[in-house]
Amino acid sequence: MVLNCFENRGNHFGILPSYSQKARMNRNLQHIFSKAKKNDRLAQKSLFEMFSGKMLSVANSYINNRDDAEDVLMNAFYKAFTKLEDCKNYESFPFWLRKIVVNDAISFIRTNKHILYAETEFTDAIAEHTEDIDTFSQDIDLEVIFKEMPIGYKLIFNLSVFEEKKHQEIAEILNISEGTSKSQLSKAKKWLQDYFNQQNTKQNAESEI
DSSP states (O other): OGGGGGTTOTTSSOOOOOHHHHHHHHHHHHHHHHHHTTTOHHHHHHHHHHHHHHHHHHHHHHHOOHHHHHHHHHHHHHHHHHTGGGSOOGGGHHHHHHHHHHHHHHHHHHHHOOOOOOOOOOOHHHHTTTTTOOOOOSOOOHHHHHHHSOHHHHHHHIIIIISOOOHHHHHHHHTOOHHHHHHHHHHHHHHHHHHHHHHHHHHHHHHHO
16 A cells, blocks of 8 residues: 555654664653753743654745745744643653644644635545555655645645544544545556656656666
8 A cells, every 4th residue: 555655653753763872862851851841941942943854844844935934843842831731741851742743834834825725525436546556666855856746635644644534533623524635645656647647757758877
């Protein structure tokens, strides 16, 4: 399936650290998070430096505009630092922060971009287009792909694959039907299938020259 090429990409454009690196990062994060909750500005700056790059990629994967994504990012960090007491512990901070970034990105899109979803129900005819999608190369650039993917597909694909939202949740977030969420996700998979097929055809043609 097309989703296989996105497995183990929960860090969203990041590189998975080694065990020792992860342990060291956790110790640092625990110390910095504790100080940041006490309104230590240097600690808050450190949190920003630790997570801003990754969260900017998350925001931009939804918005597809660097300047707007940076605005969303700054607003999300402002919210996070003013509500840091709501985050229970340092271990949940990255996920808690990501949720704020995603919610703000979605709010930005709903306010500034008009997205028309065709209210079509999910059917077997739609599903069969994506059932035979093979595993694609792991050597893919998500940012390049998301720049080209239609925003309606991208929004639902991100929520389903990276945020692991169920169709009922997506429908509530975007104010659409569950059937529309399912059909848009299938169309996004079909779009990805076509995209990779085109890339493979292009690479094969270039290799024959």
